[in-house]
Amino acid sequence: MADRRARVSDVHQLAAGMPHVTVYPGTEDRPVYQVGGKSFVFFRTPRPDARDPDTGEKYDDVIVFWVDGEQDKQALLQSGPPYFTTAHFNGHPSVLIRQSELGRLSLTELTELVQDAWLSRASKTRARAWLAEHPT
DSSP states (O other): OOOOOOOOHHHHHHHHHHEEEEEEEEETTEEEEETTTTEEEEOOOTTTTTEEEEEEEEBEEEEEOOOOHHHHHHHHHHTOTTTBOOOGGGGEEEEEEEEGGGGSSSSSHHHHHEEEEHHHOOHHHHHHHHHHSSSS
């Protein structure tokens, strides 16, 4: 069976399915997924730094995924859409994806992105335990 395109519901399912995850309600329907009190995936509220270049409208569908540092961030950004960032996130170990662009990723790619986000924020003990159970 071919790998299908990623969906927003997959983000919720994958993030909530990682161990030791708590869901902070956030605002509106924008949950924040945390491990050990540290966010690793969240649905961002519209902000002035993320706008449609044609209409100027604030993006209202941005998801933030933590990464394991600047090198990983740059590698994802250089791979092109759907990954992007804004000046607000300069120096921040994360990449952004619009929900409307999520289908550019396969479910496998999204799974890896969510798992890597979790690993970047989990304690070393939790990360080691998870990696031992999920060898690559």
